[in-house]
Amino acid sequence: xxxxxxxxxxxxxxxxxxxxxxxxxxxxxxxxxxxxxxxxxxxxxxxxxxxxxxxxxxxxxxxxxxxxxxxxxxxxxxxxxxxxxxxxxxxxxxxxxxxxxxxxxxxxxxxxxxxxxxxxxxxxxxxxxxxxxxxxxxxxxxxxxxxxxxxxxxxxxxxxxxxxxxxxxxxxxxxxxxxxxxxxxxxxxxxxxxxxxxxxxxxxxxxxxxxxxxxxxxxxxxxxxxxxxxxxxxxxxxxxxxxxxxxxxxxxxxxxxxxxxxxxxxxxxx
Amino acid sequence: xxxxxxxxxxxxxxxxxxxxxxxxxxxxxxxxxxxxxxxxxxxxxxxxxxxxxxxxxxxxxxxxxxxxxxxxxxxxxxxxxxxxxxxxxxxxxxxxxxxxxxxxxxxxxxxxxxxxxxxxxxxxxxxxxxxxxxxxxxxxxxxxxxxxxxxxxxxxxxxxxxxxxxxxxxxxxxxxxxxxxxxxxxxxxxxxxxxxxxxxxxxxxxxxxxxxxxxxxxxxxxxxxxxxxxxxxxxxxxxxxxxxxxxx
Ligand SMILES: Nc1ncnc2c1ncn2[C@@H]1O[C@H](COP(=O)(O)OP(=O)(O)OP(=O)(O)O)[C@@H](O)[C@H]1O
Ligand SMILES: [Mg+2]
Numbered sequence: 001x002x003x004x005x006x007x008x009x010x011x012x013x014x015x016x017x018x019x020x021x022x023x024x025x026x027x028x029x030x031x032x033x034x035x036x037x038x039x040x041x042x043x044x045x046x047x048x049x050x051x052x053x054x055x056x057x058x059x060x061x062x063x064x065x066x067x068x069x070x071x072x073x074x075x076x077x078x079x080x081x082x083x084x085x086x087x088x089x090x091x092x093x094x095x096x097x098x099x100x101x102x103x104x105x106x107x108x109x110x111x112x113x114x115x116x117x118x119x120x121x122x123x124x125x126x127x128x129x130x131x132x133x134x135x136x137x138x139x140x141x142x143x144x145x146x147x148x149x150x151x152x153x154x155x156x157x158x159x160x161x162x163x164x165x166x167x168x169x170x171x172x173x174x175x176x177x178x179x180x181x182x183x184x185x186x187x188x189x190x191x192x193x194x195x196x197x198x199x200x201x202x203x204x205x206x207x208x209x210x211x212x213x214x215x216x217x218x219x220x221x222x223x224x225x226x227x228x229x230x231x232x233x234x235x236x237x238x239x240x241x242x243x244x245x246x247x248x249x250x251x252x253x254x255x256x257x258x259x260x261x262x263x264x265x266x267x268x269x270x
Numbered sequence: 271x272x273x274x275x276x277x278x279x280x281x282x283x284x285x286x287x288x289x290x291x292x293x294x295x296x297x298x299x300x301x302x303x304x305x306x307x308x309x310x311x312x313x314x315x316x317x318x319x320x321x322x323x324x325x326x327x328x329x330x331x332x333x334x335x336x337x338x339x340x341x342x343x344x345x346x347x348x349x350x351x352x353x354x355x356x357x358x359x360x361x362x363x364x365x366x367x368x369x370x371x372x373x374x375x376x377x378x379x380x381x382x383x384x385x386x387x388x389x390x391x392x393x394x395x396x397x398x399x400x401x402x403x404x405x406x407x408x409x410x411x412x413x414x415x416x417x418x419x420x421x422x423x424x425x426x427x428x429x430x431x432x433x434x435x436x437x438x439x440x441x442x443x444x445x446x447x448x449x450x451x452x453x454x455x456x457x458x459x460x461x462x463x464x465x466x467x468x469x470x471x472x473x474x475x476x477x478x479x480x481x482x483x484x485x486x487x488x489x490x491x492x493x494x495x496x497x498x499x500x501x502x503x504x505x506x507x508x509x510x511x512x513x514x515x516x517x518x
Contacts (some may be wrong), residue, residue: 048319073392102399115393119411128407129397174393 023268024049024216025070025185030079034064039065040076041240047185050214053246054227057237058263063220066237067187070101070218071107083107083185105133109182112190116162116177122149123158126177133181141180148176152206168199172206179210183257185209188219204230224268228252236260276458283463286450290443291467293360294432297442302362302425305371312376313383327376334502336372339431342366347438363435375421382417383409419483426475430468443467 019229025047033041039062047053055063068074070081084103088095117125126145130136136144149155152172162170168209171191178186192200192238211217211230221227227234228248235245236257243255255261315327337345347362357365386409394404436444447464451457 071396073395076415101398105394107396109393109396111389111393113387113389115387115389117390117393117408129394129399132403132407133398177397200423 002192007145009226015141023047023141024051024084025218026080026082028080029068030066030069030081031075032062032069032074033077038240042079043237043240043242045235045242045245047216047218049184049216052211052215052217052219052231053233053235054223054231055218055235055237056224056227056263056267058266061237062240063237064189065240067109067189067218067220070185071104071109073109105181106183107185107187108178108181108185110171110175110178110189110191112193114162114167114174114194116170116174118162121159121161121171122154122176122197123163125162125173126180129177130180130183144180145176148180151179152176160247166199167195168202171195171203175203175206175210178224186215186217186218188221190220190222192221222267236263238263261265276456277460279456280462280466282458283447283450283456283460284467287443287446287460287463287467290441290446290464293442294429295471296442297360297367297432298425298429299363301371302375302428303369304364305368305428306375306379306421308368308372310379312372313380316376316380317383319379328365331373331376334369334371335377336373337370339366339370340434340437342369343438353431359435359438359440362438363432363440366433367428367431370431371424371445374424377415378420378424379413382413382415385416386412409411415486418486419479421483422475422479426472426479429471429475433468 011015011213023046024074025045027043027045030040030043030045037040043066045053045066055066057063065074069076070083072088072095072181075095078091080087080089080091081103082088085107086099086106088099088103116122117128120128123142123145126148127138127141130144131138136160146158149158152175154169154172154176157165157169157173162261165173175191191207192203195203200223204223207217207219207226208230217231219231231248233245234248234251235242236251236255236259237243238259244251244255244260251260252264255264312327312331315323316331318324318327319391343366346357346365347359348477350357350362390408391404394408399408432440432442433444436443436448439445443464449461451460454460
């Protein structure tokens, strides 16, 4: 137990709603509606700098919708969102292009289906966004790209096209591409679901390293081992709402919500 | 006079028809250039979120595709002057061909744009790339692989359709052939020469289109292994669907 728990002030804080001030990401009452259906229903979420939060839950719970709301691939129907110094209020109409850009610049995203650009080599996949968005020179962008490709163990694949790389390699290139943009929050949407388990392990290894480098991460995952051992917090999502959130050990071993228990017994086979 | 003389006579008319060929080629180039650019923007407008914009664009596309080029030629050349718009034969022909090319090409371009997976522009978005950059570097190059072979075919069809412009006195191949024919009465030879000139363009054009289709159309790099991999996300979905049943 940390020292701060001994001080009455901070323990009061921990018991109440997550602290707004110290958090790096703060989503307040986000709702995303598709027609009549609320894929994300009044979700509030705070993420501290350097924190890794795993989002778990059954299919169709709205996990993808939630993290897509965080980089505005889906524009929430209502609520507020702050990442770093960028704030967007969705209650007051469509957000401006500039505010979308500000917010997005904080984030990087890794998709289940990799989404590498198939007509570019691995290197160009990583350099082009840097050159177009951050206006880096080709030399600068390439130096940075090689750095990131090295970080994911793929500097040898720089000249290869995505079709010449395995799924696991493609996903690692996609991670390098996102990292080269200097994100401060990395969003992962089931990054290993399309891969064989042993290949998925490579990806999880890269993510583990990223977590230990203090990257702030939100990870939608079915990998309970990862959720348990790498994340600081696990959020359980069911039918558009986060029904329970807490330290992984507590969620995994002593969940409070009956629906969490049901979900876990289904995926863990207990 | 020998009935078969035209078999060896026709090549002598080729030189007289060449100026007409250049006119036909020029009309094709200009009409397709303007037409495909217009077709591209029509394709974007058809996909626009606003229903009004989308339907208006679709109406323009359907007019371009639905009205025969011959009718368009008469509309632009003889119809418009009644509304105070006087077009010389050449601009009127280019306008008619452009309109038709725009309508047909926009559907081909739309098919190409639609075939680029949504994940591609989402990835570009997630990297903060602008809409224009996303189209320029990510979507259009991939759509082009799908759209270019049919656009080459359309270019051949437009080239053939330039022959219709003879009815509004554009001095293209058929116009020239008609003039020579009525002076010499050697219709068989002259029109054979004209046919050969068209074939000189259309046959290599069709070969080019076939080659491009083969090179661009089929994703050959895609190995069996990757095809199986592509199915795996679906397998993942099955698993999660099971979970859902269990948890409900
Ligand atoms: N673009 C969309 N249009 C309409 N409905 C959508 C859209 N995207 C998601 N939904 C619906 O929202 C709900 C939540 O979907 P979402 O993809 O966020 O779930 P998920 O938790 O990520 O599921 P999975 O584990 O299967 O990926 C589903 O009912 C889905 O059908
Ligand atoms: Mg999902």
